[in-house]
Each structure stands twice: as C-alpha cells, then as structure tokens.
Amino acid sequence: MANTQLQDADPRDGAVSSRPAARRTKMAARDVNVFYGDTHALKGVDLDVYEHEVTAFIGPSGCGKSTLLRCLNRMNDMIEGCRVSGEMTLDGRDIYSRDIDVVQLRAEIGMVFQKPNPFPKSIYDNVAYGPRIHGLARTKSDLDEIVLTSLEKTGLLDEVHDRLDQPGTGLSGGQQQRLCIARAIAVSPKVILMDEPCSALDPIATARIEELIDELRENYTIVIVTHNMQQAARVSQRTAFFHLGSLIEMDETEQVFTSPKNEHTQGYITGRYG
Amino acid sequence: MRYERTGGGFNLAALLLAAGFSLIAFHAGPALALDTAGGTAGLTAPFRPIYLVLAAILVAALAGFYMGRTQSLRTAGGQIRDLHSLPSYYGFYVALWCGLPAFVLFVAWMIVEPGIVDDMVLAGLPSSLSELPPQRLGLILNDIHNLAAGEGFARVADEQMVAAARHYNALREIGFWAMVAAIAAFAAGGLYHGRARIAPALRARNGVERTITVMMIVCSTVSIFVTIGIVLSLLFEAIRFFQLVPFWDFLFGLEWSPQTAIRKDQVGSAGAFGAIPLFAGTLLITFIAMCVAVPIGLMSAIYLSEYCPRHLRGIIKPALEILAGVPTVVYGFFAALVVAPFFRDTGMVIGLDVASESALAAGMVMGIMIIPFVSSLSDDVINAVPQAMRDGSYALGATRSETVRQVIVPAALPGIVGGILLAVSRAIGETMIVVMAAGLAANLTANPLEAVTTVTVQMVTLLVGDQEFDSAKTLAAFALGLVLFFITLGLNVFALRIVRKYREIYD
Numbered sequence: 018m019a020n021t022q023l024q025d026a027d028p029r030d031g032a033v034s035s036r037p038a039a040r041r042t043k044m045a046a047r048d049v050n051v052f053y054g055d056t057h058a059l060k061g062v063d064l065d066v067y068e069h070e071v072t073a074f075i076g077p078s079g080c081g082k083s084t085l086l087r088c089l090n091r092m093n094d095m096i097e098g099c100r101v102s103g104e105m106t107l108d109g110r111d112i113y114s115r116d117i118d119v120v121q122l123r124a125e126i127g128m129v130f131q132k133p134n135p136f137p138k139s140i141y142d143n144v145a146y147g148p149r150i151h152g153l154a155r156t157k158s159d160l161d162e163i164v165l166t167s168l169e170k171t172g173l174l175d176e177v178h179d180r181l182d183q184p185g186t187g188l189s190g191g192q193q194q195r196l197c198i199a200r201a202i203a204v205s206p207k208v209i210l211m212d213e214p215c216s217a218l219d220p221i222a223t224a225r226i227e228e229l230i231d232e233l234r235e236n237y238t239i240v241i242v243t244h245n246m247q248q249a250a251r252v253s254q255r256t257a258f259f260h261l262g263s264l265i266e267m268d269e270t271e272q273v274f275t276s277p278k279n280e281h282t283q284g285y286i287t288g289r290y291g
Numbered sequence: 292m293r294y295e296r297t298g299g300g301f302n303l304a305a306l307l308l309a310a311g312f313s314l315i316a317f318h319a320g321p322a323l324a325l326d327t328a329g330g331t332a333g334l335t336a337p338f339r340p341i342y343l344v345l346a347a348i349l350v351a352a353l354a355g356f357y358m359g360r361t362q363s364l365r366t367a368g369g370q371i372r373d374l375h376s377l378p379s380y381y382g383f384y385v386a387l388w389c390g391l392p393a394f395v396l397f398v399a400w401m402i403v404e405p406g407i408v409d410d411m412v413l414a415g416l417p418s419s420l421s422e423l424p425p426q427r428l429g430l431i432l433n434d435i436h437n438l439a440a441g442e443g444f445a446r447v448a449d450e451q452m453v454a455a456a457r458h459y460n461a462l463r464e465i466g467f468w469a470m471v472a473a474i475a476a477f478a479a480g481g482l483y484h485g486r487a488r489i490a491p492a493l494r495a496r497n498g499v500e501r502t503i504t505v506m507m508i509v510c511s512t513v514s515i516f517v518t519i520g521i522v523l524s525l526l527f528e529a530i531r532f533f534q535l536v537p538f539w540d541f542l543f544g545l546e547w548s549p550q551t552a553i554r555k556d557q558v559g560s561a562g563a564f565g566a567i568p569l570f571a572g573t574l575l576i577t578f579i580a581m582c583v584a585v586p587i588g589l590m591s592a593i594y595l596s597e598y599c600p601r602h603l604r605g606i607i608k609p610a611l612e613i614l615a616g617v618p619t620v621v622y623g624f625f626a627a628l629v630v631a632p633f634f635r636d637t638g639m640v641i642g643l644d645v646a647s648e649s650a651l652a653a654g655m656v657m658g659i660m661i662i663p664f665v666s667s668l669s670d671d672v673i674n675a676v677p678q679a680m681r682d683g684s685y686a687l688g689a690t691r692s693e694t695v696r697q698v699i700v701p702a703a704l705p706g707i708v709g710g711i712l713l714a715v716s717r718a719i720g721e722t723m724i725v726v727m728a729a730g731l732a733a734n735l736t737a738n739p740l741e742a743v744t745t746v747t748v749q750m751v752t753l754l755v756g757d758q759e760f761d762s763a764k765t766l767a768a769f770a771l772g773l774v775l776f777f778i779t780l781g782l783n784v785f786a787l788r789i790v791r792k793y794r795e796i797y798d
Contacts (some may be wrong), residue, residue: 123686123688130686200687201687245398
C-alpha cells in the first residue's frame with residue numbers, strides 16, 4: 018500500500034508533480050531496512066529527496082523518521098548492533114558502497130541535531146572546526162572568510178561579530194542552533210539533515226530558524242524531521258509520513274496536508290493520534 | 292484487619308528485657324565469688340562483660356520493637372488504617388526510645404569512667420607516691436593497671452601498689468555495676484516513655500525517619516572529626532619539633548641527616564634536618580611515575596571509552612582495575628627484584644652508571660601502580676562528555692581521532708587534569724614501593740639514575756624500631772608528615788575543585 022502511494026508521488030512515473038521540470042533527485046532510498054538488534058526499525062522504505070527543496074519527515078515518535086535521517090549520512094554506523102540493508106544514493110552514488118569514505122560523505126551531508134550542541138570552544142572555532150579538519154582554507158584569511166560567510170548566512174554575524182572569541186555555549190538556545198547550522202554549512206555540504214532542530218527552542222527562535230531554512234534552500238538540499246506539523250507545512254515542499262517503521266505516504270506538502278490519501282496520514286495530521 | 296494477640300507483645304518484651312539483664316548477673320555471679328575468695332597474690336581483673344551490656348541493650352530495643360508494634364495496634368483497635376504510620380514504625384519508635392539513650396549513655400560512660408577511676412586511685416595513693424612528677428605518676432598508674440589486671444609485674448609489687456590495684460579493681464567493679472543499673476534504668480524508662488506515647492495520631496514514621504537522618508549525619512561527621520584529630524596530632528608533635536629545629540631550616544635546608552648521636556661527643560651529634568632533598572626526591576619519583584601513568588592511563592582511557600567494542604571493554608576495564616588491587620608491597624618486590632636490577636644491567640650494557648636503587652625503577656613501578664587511577668578517572672570524565680558533542684563532530688566529517696583530539700579531550704580536560712592531580716597526591720603519599728625500591732641516601736639530584744629518598748621513606752625509617760619521643764629525630768617524622776599532609780590535601784582540594792567546576796558545564 019505504501020509503495021503504491023509512493024509510486025504515485027514519484028515524478029519518474031510522471032503521476033503527480035506540480036513542478037516536475039526543475040526537479041532533480043539529490044538523494045534516494047530504495048528498499049531500505051534498518052534493524053537495531055532484533056528490532057525492525059525501518060521497513061522497506063523507498064523515497065526521493067529533490068535538490069534545492071526542503072523535505073519534511075513527519076510521524077509519531079518511534080516511527081523511524083529519525084532513523085532514516087541518520088542513515089542518510091551514515092550516523093547509524095556509530096550505533097552498535099545497527100544493520101542497514103537496501104540502497105541509498107547521493108547524486109546517484111551508493112553511499113553504503115565499500116569505496117565510499119564515510120568521513121568524506123559526512124562532510125557532504127551535514128547534520129543539525131535536536132539539541133543545539135556547540136563545542137565548548139569559541140564561536141569562531143566552532144565554525145572553523147569543519148574547514149580546519151578538511152583543510153578547506155589555505156590561509157588564515159581564507160578561514161576568516163569561510164567563518165564570516167557561514168555566520169552571515171545564518172544571520173548570526175550581526176549578533177556575534179564582536180565576540181567571536183567567546184564560547185559558543187554562552188549563546189542563547191536559538192543562537193546556538195544557528196551556530197550549529199553555520200558550523201554545518203561551513204564545510205559546504207550538498208545536503209543538510211535536520212533532526213527536530215527547533216524542538217528545544219522558543220517560538221521566536223523557531224521562526225528565525227524556519228526563515229533560515231527557507232533561505233538555505235536556494236543553495237542546499239534540506240531534509241528535516243519534525244514533530245511540529247505546522248512547521249512541516251510552513252517550511253517544506255515535500256512531506257513524508259512514517260508510521261511504525263514504514264513510509265505511509267509521501268507527496269507535495271500541500272497535497273499531504275490538504276488531502277492526504279491515507280487514513281493514517283489523515284488521522285495523524287488532524288491530531289487524532291500520534 | 293482485626294489483630295488478635297494484643298497482649299502477647301508486652302509479655303514477650305518484658306520477658307526479653309528480664310532475660311537480657313539477668314544474663315549479665317548470671318555471668319557475673321561466679322566471677323564475683325572467685326574474686327572475694329582470692330588472696331593478696333591472686334589479683335584478677337574484675338569481671339566486666341561489656342559485650343553482654345551491648346547485647347542487653349540490643350535485646351531491650353528488640354523488646355521495645357515488639358511492644359511498640361503490638362501497642363500501636365491495640366490503641367487503634369486492630370485497624371491499621373486508623374494509625375498514622377505502619378505498626379512497625381511504632382515498633383521502631385519504641386525501640387529507639389529504649390535503645391538509643393541507653394546506648395549513648397553506654398558510650399559516654401565508657402569514655403568517661405576510666406579517667407574518673409584513675410583520678411580516684413591517684414587521689415587515694417599515699418603521699419610518698421602521689422607527689423611524684425607527672426611522668427613518673429603515669430608510669431605508676433600504668434603499673435597499677437597491669438597489677439590490677441593480674442598480669443606483668445614490671446616493677447616490684449610492694450604493699451602500696453597492691454593496695455592501689457585492689458582499690459582500682461574495686462572502683463572499676465562499682466563503676467561497671469553502676470553503669471549496668473543506669474543503662475537498665477534508661478532502657479526501661481525509654482521503653483515506658485515510648486510505649487506511653489503511642490497513640491494512633493502519633494507520627495511515628497516521621498519521628499523514626501528524623502532520628503535515622505540524625506544518625507546518618509553523625510556517621511558522616513565521624514570522618515571529618517577523624518581528619519581533624521589526625522591534623523591535630525601531627526600538629527602538636529610538629530610544633531615540638533619546630534621548637535628544636537627552626538621552621539625555615541627544616542623547610543629550606545639542603546642537607547638531611549637525621550642520625551643524631553646519643554652522646555654529645557660522638558660524630559655528627561647535631562644532625563641536619565633540611566627537608567629539601569626529601570621533597571626533591573619525592574617530586575622526582577612522582578614526576579617519573581606520572582610520565583609513565585599519564586600517557587598510558589590516558590591512552591587506555593581513550594581507547595576504552597571511544598574505540599573499544601562494548602564486549603571487549605567489559606574484559607579490559609576490570610583487568611586494568613586489577614592493577615589497583617595489587618598490594619603496594621607486591622609492587623615493591625617487583626620494583627626491587629625485577630625492575631631495578633633490569634635497569635642496572637641495561638645501564639651497564641649501554642655504559643651508564645645506574646644505582647641499584649634508582650629513582651627510575653621506583654618511579655616506573657609507582658607509575659604502573661597509578662595507571663588505573665588515571666585511566667578510570669579519565670574514563671569517567673570522557674564518558675561524561677555528552678554524546679551530542681561526538682555526534683556534532685562526526686556529522687561534520689571528523690574521524691574518531693580528530694573528534695577525540697579536538698572535541699573530547701579538550702572538553703574533558705579539566706576533569707582529566709583533576710584525575711591526574713588526585714593520582715599525583717596518591718603518588719606523593721605512596722610509601723611501600725619507595726621503601727623497598729628507592730634508596731635511603733638523601734641525594735639532592737635530578738638524575739633519575741641515582742638513588743634518591745622520599746619523604747615517606749624517611750618517615751618510616753625515623754619511626755621504625757625503638758624511639759625516644761623527645762628527640763628531634765623522631766619528631767622530624769611528624770613535621771614531615773604534616774608538610775606532606777598539607778601538600779596532598781592542597782592537591783586534592785585543588786583537583787576536586789577543578790573536577791567540580793568541569794561538571795557544571797554540561798548539567
């Protein structure tokens with residue numbers, strides 16, 4: 018059932034698409050299964066993430082949306098007892114193939130976490146961390162430029178320009194999260210994964226981050242996991258609804274929120290459960 | 292629920308109480324008879340079964356427990372739900388009333404009684420003895436104690452001494468029975484009082500829990516008082532030492548040779564008490580120990596917490612902690628019999644002159660001993676670094692080693708430093724290894740191949756064997772101990788402050 022709907026939403030079949038012309042698949046999952054020990058956490062998921070769009074994963078807790086997100090940059094490799102099967106691609110390359118350097122992969126697919134996690138270093142060093150380990154800057158001024166541009170893009174520069182040497186942990190929650198986003202874009206990733214990036218923030222900081230996500234869409238491809246359905250509706254172009262480890266429905270966000278095809282999706286969106 | 296046996300508890304309690312105290316009387320009876328029958332020669336210590344008193348208090352408290360429990364049910368008409376607390380709380384309530392005052396009295400009595408008895412015996416001595424100087428008087432008192440216990444006639448047991456011993460025994464005997472009577476009165480009074488207060492509205496649970504809290508506070512302050520006592524005992528002896536040797540000469544003197552001669556005309560009669568060579572030796576050995584322990588300990592901690600698969604960690608970590616369980620004496624053998632000769636022989640091969648009791652050998656083995664300290668403390672702080680930090684770093688495409696070097700170690704550094712400082716204070720205070728493997732020569736050197744001595748080694752040598760407690764040589768040990776205590780205390784306080792400060796970052 019899930020598969021038929023997914024295929025309905027798949028533009029390669031030409032079935033549903035409001036803007037098919039400009040679309041290009043950035044990342045794709047084909048028949049992805051994830052096991053944590055004996056637990057079957059994700060069951061046969063197929064989906065596409067399009068370039069320069071925001072894709073939202075929604076669903077009740079434990080539905081596997083975060084699991085899938087963490088598979089997209091192989092963060093699940095770090096978890097003992099986690100097995101992933103199926104195929105996942107970035108620009109057509111299989112990211113689980115042997116000749117992929119997982120460290121390099123993660124530089125291309127950045128991630129922002131639920132709780133802001135700046136390193137206990139200065140604001141500057143937080144943003145410079147990625148460029149330094151990847152050798153992106155040859156000189157100090159190159160590095161300065163990367164750091165300042167990244168902070169600029171997240172709108173943080175005006176707020177912190179006079180205290181770049183202060184610890185990043187001293188910022189407010191919303192600023193910390195934008196610092197983490199700046200840190201992620203400093204290594205010029207192709208995709209940015211966001212795992213409930215606003216769940217620890219107040220509404221004003223949330224609004225600021227949502228604005229930022231919309232701005233970042235121009236240069237990056239974004240996947241966001243959220244529990245906040247208004248947020249999914251506001252920021253995303255496409256929405257995937259997960260339930261009990263399966264992808265139930267994936268379509269244009271407007272479509273999913275106005276006329277979902279699946280009764281589970283409808284139930285969740287209208288707040289009947291979840 | 293209806294509780295039937297309302298009267299049983301009280302009877303049982305009374306029976307137990309009576310049994311407890313009659314047990315003492317029964318035990319004491321024959322001993323008393325024997326003592327009165329004995330002649331002047333056969334002085335024996337009076338029978339004072341302290342353990343039975345304790346047992347009796349315990350039995351009385353037990354009796355109180357049953358009594359309280361039964362009584363509470365009776366006052367509530369057998370309805371537990373009418374009681375404020377569960378019946379057993381009323382039991383504990385009465386037991387505490389019965390046992391606690393009696394026990395406190397017992398402890399106080401045991402502390403105060405001997406002094407009072409001694410004073411009374413001394414006051415009763417004939418003037419020829421009682422007017423002796425205090426030190427002689429102490430010896431006489433000691434003799435009286437021995438004589439009274441019927442053992443060890445150190446000096447001639449003259450009439451006066453035997454009389455005094457007899458007096459002493461009589462007083463101790465009276466004291467003991469007075470104590471038994473007082474304790475019995477306290478226990479019975481407490482029992483009666485506690486039982487009388489039982490009513491359904493009595494908040495027995497709150498009372499019991501408050502009492503237990505107070506008892507826990509008392510227990511936790513014991514160690515504080517012991518520490519204060521240790522410091523004071525060191526301090527008074529050290530002050531006596533500093534009356535003989537100037538403080539600054541001790542602290543900054545460059546020569547240490549404590550062997551003061553017995554007669555003035557012998558060689559080296561003055562002795563030299565400059566502690567610098569000892570502290571230099573201690574620091575040298577500690578430094579060598581840390582050079583071994585810090586890299587190995589830290590590396591193994593990083594491996595264990597960041598790289599090691601969980602099942603392997605379950606094997607390696609306990610194995611490492613076995614090192615902490617090896618007695619330091621055994622490390623001492625190892626240092627003296629294996630490591631030191633090995634260094635000496637190796638030194639000979641490559642043309643170095645290594646002392647057979649080199650600082651290097653002692654320091655190396657001490658370092659091995661301290662590895663588990665460093666590794667398990669560092670492991671704890673590294674594990675305390677939130678997973679979010681690691682995730683953040685990995686998500687930016689950092690490798691494990693980059694993450695460890697640039698995120699985890701810096702984040703855990705204050706805690707690691709704190710752990711290392713605790714290990715240093717352990718190394719400074721460590722005695723057994725250096726006694727066995729380091730030398731006795733107080734060389735002031737920075738060469739790890741030479742023999743050096745440490746503060747603790749010197750303290751041991753100063754205090755081993757027959758000592759006179761008014762010579763500078765013996766007292767020097769206390770002065771060294773005091774300085775050592777303040778150094779390790781300072782290090783510990785400093786280390787704990789760092790550790791605590793670090794903990795606040797992520798909480």
